Amino acid sequence: MPKETLLELENLHTHFLTDNGEIPAVNGVSLSLHKGEIVGIVGESGCGKSVTSLSVMQLVPNPPGKIVSGNIHFKDENIVKASQKRMKQIRGNEIGMIFQEPMTSLNPLFTIGNQIIEAIRFHRKISKKEAKQESIDLLKLVGIPRADEVIDEYPHQLSGGMRQRVMIAMSVSCDPDILIADEPTTALDVTIQAQILDIMRDLNQERETAILLITHDLGVVAELCERVIVMYAGQVVEEGNVREILKDPQHPYTKGLIRSLPKLHGDEQTLYSIPGTVPNPGLKKTGCQFAPRCEFAFDRCFNEEPELYNLGDKRTSRCFLYDKKEGDAAEHAESTLGS
Amino acid sequence: MFAYTMRRLLMLIPVLVGMTLITFSIVHLIPGNPAQVILGETATESAIQDLEESMGLNEPYPIQYGVYVTDLLQGDLGTSLRSKAEISTEILPRLAATFELTFFAMLFAVFIGVNAGIISAWKQNSWFDFLAMFFALVGVSMPIFWLALMEQWAFAQELGWLPAYGRENSRDPIEPITYFYVLDSFFHMDFSRMIQVLKHLILPSIALGTIPMAIIARMTRSSMLEVMNSDYIRTVRAKGSGQFLVIYKHALKNAIIPVLTVIGLQTGVLLGGAILTETIFSWPGIGRYVYEAINYRDYPVIQSGILVIAFLFVMINLIVDLLYSYIDPRIKY
Numbered sequence: 001m002p003k004e005t006l007l008e009l010e011n012l013h014t015h016f017l018t019d020n021g022e023i024p025a026v027n028g029v030s031l032s033l034h035k036g037e038i039v040g041i042v043g044e045s046g047c048g049k050s051v052t053s054l055s056v057m058q059l060v061p062n063p064p065g066k067i068v069s070g071n072i073h074f075k076d077e078n079i080v081k082a083s084q085k086r087m088k089q090i091r092g093n094e095i096g097m098i099f100q101e102p103m104t105s106l107n108p109l110f111t112i113g114n115q116i117i118e119a120i121r122f123h124r125k126i127s128k129k130e131a132k133q134e135s136i137d138l139l140k141l142v143g144i145p146r147a148d149e150v151i152d153e154y155p156h157q158l159s160g161g162m163r164q165r166v167m168i169a170m171s172v173s174c175d176p177d178i179l180i181a182d183e184p185t186t187a188l189d190v191t192i193q194a195q196i197l198d199i200m201r202d203l204n205q206e207r208e209t210a211i212l213l214i215t216h217d218l219g220v221v222a223e224l225c226e227r228v229i230v231m232y233a234g235q236v237v238e239e240g241n242v243r244e245i246l247k248d249p250q251h252p253y254t255k256g257l258i259r260s261l262p263k264l265h266g267d268e269q270t271l272y273s274i275p276g277t278v279p280n281p282g283l284k285k286t287g288c289q290f291a292p293r294c295e296f297a298f299d300r301c302f303n304e305e306p307e308l309y310n311l312g313d314k315r316t317s318r319c320f321l322y323d324k325k326e327g328d329a330a331e332h333a334e335s336t337l338g339s
Numbered sequence: 340m341f342a343y344t345m346r347r348l349l350m351l352i353p354v355l356v357g358m359t360l361i362t363f364s365i366v367h368l369i370p371g372n373p374a375q376v377i378l379g380e381t382a383t384e385s386a387i388q389d390l391e392e393s394m395g396l397n398e399p400y401p402i403q404y405g406v407y408v409t410d411l412l413q414g415d416l417g418t419s420l421r422s423k424a425e426i427s428t429e430i431l432p433r434l435a436a437t438f439e440l441t442f443f444a445m446l447f448a449v450f451i452g453v454n455a456g457i458i459s460a461w462k463q464n465s466w467f468d469f470l471a472m473f474f475a476l477v478g479v480s481m482p483i484f485w486l487a488l489m490e491q492w493a494f495a496q497e498l499g500w501l502p503a504y505g506r507e508n509s510r511d512p513i514e515p516i517t518y519f520y521v522l523d524s525f526f527h528m529d530f531s532r533m534i535q536v537l538k539h540l541i542l543p544s545i546a547l548g549t550i551p552m553a554i555i556a557r558m559t560r561s562s563m564l565e566v567m568n569s570d571y572i573r574t575v576r577a578k579g580s581g582q583f584l585v586i587y588k589h590a591l592k593n594a595i596i597p598v599l600t601v602i603g604l605q606t607g608v609l610l611g612g613a614i615l616t617e618t619i620f621s622w623p624g625i626g627r628y629v630y631e632a633i634n635y636r637d638y639p640v641i642q643s644g645i646l647v648i649a650f651l652f653v654m655i656n657l658i659v660d661l662l663y664s665y666i667d668p669r670i671k672y
Contacts, residue, residue, distance in 0.1 A: 057576075057577060059573060059576055059577060061568070084582075088579050088580070088581060089579065090579070091576065091577055091578065091579035092577060092578040092579035092580075093579055096577075097577040099570060099573065099574065099577075101570050104569065104570040104571060105570045105571055105573075105574045106571055106574065107571040107574070107575065107589050107592075107593070108571070108593070108667070108668075108669060109592045109593055109666065109667055109668070110589075110592075118578065118580070119578040119579075122578060122579045122580060123579060154668045154669070156668070156669050167574070170574075170578065171577070171578075
């Protein structure tokens with residue numbers, strides 16, 4: 001049953017204007033997020049996943065960043081050209097966002113209460129007292145003990161995990177339709193990670209908040225998401241159901257990513273790693289962006305840019321191996337992967 | 340906060356002791372016999388002995404210092420050699436004059452400096468930014484006496500808008516209560532005089548405030564630029580805050596701390612070192628008082644003047660330190 005589409009990016013291009021020319025950090029990303037869904041975006045550092053999420057909020061630092069082309073449909077509205085006034089209404093109210101660094105994401109000079117109450121009162125006309133009560137309830141919701149004391153404390157008095165809970169409480173204070181979480185657990189240790197993920201799952205189930213989870217951790221994606229989008233060099237390279245992608249990755253990059261995960265019951269001596277590094281986004285290159293690091297690459301990969309091929313069952317992959325014309329190569333890849 | 344305040348106050352004690360030791364030593368560091376220096380080369384032996392007797396210069400140093408500090412604690416700053424008057428009564432109106440001028444100079448400097456810095460950072464690389472930073476550069480580089488003379492020439496002599504010197508119309512002096520003439524004229528309910536007093540304040544305030552203003556503007560700008568790129572500012576934006584609140588609430592409170600240091604230091608400098616400006620504008624302040632004392636080798640006045648200026652400097656730094664901990668809850672020494 002197709003659910004209502006909340007957010008849809010269409011061929012989004014966000015570029016950074018630097019002294020060394022224009023760098024396409026996000027290079028034609030299309031994706032969609034439906035009501036109540038949790039979608040993961042994974043990729044290495046610098047693949048453009050954070051910039052994609054900041055673009056949605058129009059929070060890309062400008063200058064030097066700029067959305068050059070593409071559309072961002074939020075509900076029935078194209079917000080790529082929305083006024084600052086409209087964006088102010090959307091941010092925090094209809095789309096909430098949490099960030100990677102809980103240690104620095106809260107203003108050190110204001111109390112927790114002040115910062116949450118402010119978030120509430122930006123969007124709703126309620127008294128400070130009501131907002132404070134609501135803030136305490138929110139803190140309890142995200143599992144903060146002694147919430148009525150914490151509300152008067154300053155960020156430096158809390159641990160990283162607590163601060164991230166505060167960030168979550170703050171970002172969902174106006175019950176947004178979408179929560180964008182930009183590496184919410186990266187800076188936290190593993191037990192705290194699990195707790196934060198639980199909170200987000202609960203929010204998703206109880207409030208039907210759609211979550212766009214940006215991470216480089218496939219474990220986090222497996223834990224939380226239904227659908228995953230793999231990004232490489234500013235492009236979507238593969239998309240599909242989490243379980244299917246983890247079990248049977250199609251794009252060589254995703255294959256490499258999954259192969260480089262340590263296995264619980266493996267007997268490898270050394271961990272696999274994808275050869276080479278993420279290309280410098282400043283260098284313009286023809287052909288597939290992944291080709292230089294790809295073990296299946298053939299001539300065409302260096303000359304033409306692959307499109308996202310539809311593999312059926314809502315799966316796509318940006319690789320010539322799935323071009324119907326390249327049937328032999330795909331078979332070749334299939335057999336290599338089996339080994 | 341209370342513990343911090345107490346600790347900070349306790350730290351004052353060694354500073355104050357050190358200060359009095361230095362000012363006490365001034366008289367004794369003069370080469371040769373202080374009484375001889377004070378009275379000049381032609382003084383007779385008996386006159387020198389009399390002065391030594393009256394100043395207690397024959398006593399051992401620790402006793403002399405003890406007497407000096409005891410006198411200070413009772414508000415006795417000694418007697419001027421030149422006017423034979425109590426320094427404490429002589430210094431008060433001059434202190435008030437300097438305070439009043441410094442207050443208005445810093446008001447001008449902080450208001451314009453901080454706002455220019457904020458807007459420059461907000462609209463980085465805009466024409467406003469370039470213009471403001473150009474004027475800030477001119478401001479810090481400009482010789483103050485030249486600016487003061489140009490002001491007098493333009494606004495007093497050529498345009499005749501503002502008085503060129505003094506605190507008030509000398510033909511119609513105010514009856515002092517607090518020696519802060521703006522306050523005094525207010526207490527007398529004499530508003531036309533208040534306007535007169537304020538008019539007298541404008542030119543020297545601008546002359547005195549220009550360098551601090553330029554420094555504050557540059558400092559605010561760089562501090563704001565740093566803060567504006569921080570994660571918590573992005574968070575505030577993500578909450579849906581308007582730009583004004585982002586800047587004047589969240590960014591400014593973080594950016595103001597280094598600026599406060601500069602404001603404190605500059606205020607201290609103005610309180611003690613406005614000799615040039617006070618001379619050009621015939622402002623009867625403490626800078627000129629000490630300057631005249633130096634001309635007449637009035638050592639007790641020099642001694643007390645330095646002590647008072649140093650004391651004010653210490654007090655301003657105390658206030659700045661207390662403000663830090665008020666603004667930033669993390670500051671606990």
